[in-house]
Amino acid sequence: MRAATIRDGEVLVEEHPDPEPGVGQVLVGVRGAGLNGADMMQLRGRYPAPPGSSPDIPGLELAGVVEALGPQAVRFEVGDRVMGIAGGGGQAELAVVHERQLMRVPDAVEFPDAGGLPEVFTTAHDAIFTQGRLRPGERLLVQGAAGGVGTAAVQLALAAGAHVTASVRNPDLRGGVAKLGAHEVIDPEGFVDYGPFDVVLELVGAPNLGGDLKALAINGRIVVIGVAAGAKAELNLLALMGKRARIMASTLRARPLEEKAATARAMEREVLPFFERGDVRVPVAKTYALNDVASAYEHFAGGGKLGKILLTF
Amino acid sequence: MRAATIRDGEVLVEEHPDPEPGVGQVLVGVRGAGLNGADMMQLRGRYPAPPGSSPDIPGLELAGVVEALGPQAVRFEVGDRVMGIAGGGGQAELAVVHERQLMRVPDAVEFPDAGGLPEVFTTAHDAIFTQGRLRPGERLLVQGAAGGVGTAAVQLALAAGAHVTASVRNPDLRGGVAKLGAHEVIDPEGFVDYGPFDVVLELVGAPNLGGDLKALAINGRIVVIGVAAGAKAELNLLALMGKRARIMASTLRARPLEEKAATARAMEREVLPFFERGDVRVPVAKTYALNDVASAYEHFAGGGKLGKILLTF
Numbered sequence: 273m274r275a276a277t278i279r280d281g282e283v284l285v286e287e288h289p290d291p292e293p294g295v296g297q298v299l300v301g302v303r304g305a306g307l308n309g310a311d312m313m314q315l316r317g318r319y320p321a322p323p324g325s326s327p328d329i330p331g332l333e334l335a336g337v338v339e340a341l342g343p344q345a346v347r348f349e350v351g352d353r354v355m356g357i358a359g360g361g362g363q364a365e366l367a368v369v370h371e372r373q374l375m376r377v378p379d380a381v382e383f384p385d386a387g388g389l390p391e392v393f394t395t396a397h398d399a400i401f402t403q404g405r406l407r408p409g410e411r412l413l414v415q416g417a418a419g420g421v422g423t424a425a426v427q428l429a430l431a432a433g434a435h436v437t438a439s440v441r442n443p444d445l446r447g448g449v450a451k452l453g454a455h456e457v458i459d460p461e462g463f464v465d466y467g468p469f470d471v472v473l474e475l476v477g478a479p480n481l482g483g484d485l486k487a488l489a490i491n492g493r494i495v496v497i498g499v500a501a502g503a504k505a506e507l508n509l510l511a512l513m514g515k516r517a518r519i520m521a522s523t524l525r526a527r528p529l530e531e532k533a534a535t536a537r538a539m540e541r542e543v544l545p546f547f548e549r550g551d552v553r554v555p556v557a558k559t560y561a562l563n564d565v566a567s568a569y570e571h572f573a574g575g576g577k578l579g580k581i582l583l584t585f
Numbered sequence: 586m587r588a589a590t591i592r593d594g595e596v597l598v599e600e601h602p603d604p605e606p607g608v609g610q611v612l613v614g615v616r617g618a619g620l621n622g623a624d625m626m627q628l629r630g631r632y633p634a635p636p637g638s639s640p641d642i643p644g645l646e647l648a649g650v651v652e653a654l655g656p657q658a659v660r661f662e663v664g665d666r667v668m669g670i671a672g673g674g675g676q677a678e679l680a681v682v683h684e685r686q687l688m689r690v691p692d693a694v695e696f697p698d699a700g701g702l703p704e705v706f707t708t709a710h711d712a713i714f715t716q717g718r719l720r721p722g723e724r725l726l727v728q729g730a731a732g733g734v735g736t737a738a739v740q741l742a743l744a745a746g747a748h749v750t751a752s753v754r755n756p757d758l759r760g761g762v763a764k765l766g767a768h769e770v771i772d773p774e775g776f777v778d779y780g781p782f783d784v785v786l787e788l789v790g791a792p793n794l795g796g797d798l799k800a801l802a803i804n805g806r807i808v809v810i811g812v813a814a815g816a817k818a819e820l821n822l823l824a825l826m827g828k829r830a831r832i833m834a835s836t837l838r839a840r841p842l843e844e845k846a847a848t849a850r851a852m853e854r855e856v857l858p859f860f861e862r863g864d865v866r867v868p869v870a871k872t873y874a875l876n877d878v879a880s881a882y883e884h885f886a887g888g889g890k891l892g893k894i895l896l897t898f
Contacts, residue, residue: 478822496822503823509791509809510816512834519832521825
């Protein structure tokens with residue numbers, strides 16, 4: 273098979289042996305695979321793939337058609353449309369994924385778009401609902417709402433009946449976020465004035481934390497899953513006590529199989545119905561053929577996009 | 586009635602009109618009332634009593650005998666032994682408390698000791714179980730374990746099957762904490778080496794936070810409810826993400842009636858059975874008669890004690 277391959281800090285296309293599905297695994301003929309920040313970090317040598325994943329084929333998420341089943345794999349049949357998060361190796365013509373990490377692709381979602389769904393929607397759902405416990409009628413601030421996770425979070429929170437304020441640094445991207453339905457799309461300067469918020473999804477990092485806490489409602493939750501703008505924050509514990517608040521932080525990739533599988537089940541219950549009904553969609557910035565993988569990575573690294581960058585096969 | 590009374594930065598005994606129980610309230614003939622840090626702050630003018638509480642009679646907790654019932658009060662009968670947290674006014678011969686904030690005193694607990702039970706055990710239970718979700722078999726670090734909340738937390742966590750490490754700055758108090766059954770009683774210097782901990786109960790403040798995070802297990806929780814040593818902390822958000830951890834902070838006193846009542850129900854279910862069985866007790870440093878209230882406050886302010894300082898009536 274052909275696959276995106278990391279060689280000496282560059283990404284190119286190479287031939288690899290076809291993978292074979294092991295116990296409980298499914299061989300997927302990939303039709304779409306999204307790019308993510310972790311791929312960029314892996315390219316720069318700063319985020320090696322976890323044990324058990326291909327060390328040189330990037331790709332945390334994919335969608336495609338079931339080509340074959342490993343022993344004891346019972347959830348799907350050959351020909352089923354599936355998608356999911358993988359430890360790596362998703363940006364290839366073929367990928368093996370444990371069946372407990374796969375979900376059926378909703379009828380309303382096409383290839384290759386489905387390949388850009390799992391990572392950002394699972395991350396957003398886990399952060400704002402499983403961690404942050406956002407409730408209908410509550411107020412959510414998404415800090416850095418134009419990225420993949422941000423646009424997913426805005427849509428999911430709206431579909432779940434929350435009031436959504438979206439901060440977007442790049443003025444060119446604010447219109448696109450507004451089209452997703454956010455109640456307010458704001459410049460990050462002065463975001464505190466738009467509070468109080470029950471949940472803040474922090475995708476930017478430490479420079480926001482003081483303001484996040486000021487803008488937080490009593491019993492509020494700050495969920496940190498991105499720190500591109502810096503990781504070292506000052507925190508006033510007395511203010512945190514006064515708000516009876518909590519700061520939670522997480523990553524998906526490092527979790528063990530059973531926890532990742534649990535996020536897939538939560539997606540099936542709580543997110544995929546929104547896609548079936550057409551309430552939520554995968555925003556796609558651009559799709560590239562595998563042969564143009566270098567351009568796809570360049571586009572991703574350049575920023576300034578709204579929505580996912582996808583590879584198609 | 587006679588009551589401890591704050592006048593111009595001093596605490597003395599004054600006559601006050603007898604309080605009358607309103608709708609849903611109970612008039613309690615107080616037999617024991619504990620001193621707490623909030624009383625000291627109120628004495629220094631830094632922590633005014635919340636609306637609806639006596640502005641000049643301190644006392645957040647009390648135990649005694651039901652003297653009379655207000656309209657629609659149905660949970661208790663005259664003569665019942667009761668205890669609970671009040672917004673203030675507990676250090677008096679008579680106090681009115683809403684019946685939903687009162688609990689029956691376990692048979693195994695005497696007066697005046699019961700008057701020192703509600704505040705610290707409710708605070709400790711809420712922090713380590715309701716907030717921190719400590720589970721049997723998990724490892725708890727109590728930072729500042731010799732105080733009222735600390736000794737309560739050590740006992741409750743042991744009774745619930747956790748492994749307990751207790752840090753105590755004052756060497757003279759370590760033996761007393763060890764007698765409560767803590768698995769390790771340690772000097773705060775070097776506490777990081779005793780990790781990883783699933784839950785850290787932080788009763789000291791900001792200087793510990795960096796170490797708390799270093800010593801935390803994956804999926805760990807830091808619960809901050811005391812900041813006497815400082816409130817401004819540095820927080821590495823990337824480290825928090827790597828641990829998939831959370832920092833939560835809280836106070837009891839500012840919560841609305843229904844939340845305080847919920848903590849009393851949680852105490853009845855999850856804490857009072859330990860007292861009935863004799864697994865847990867109220868550590869008492871010293872009991873003072875109401876006439877000696879000034880000495881009681883002086884003793885509390887001086888520190889260096891293990892367990893509660895109580896007033897008796």
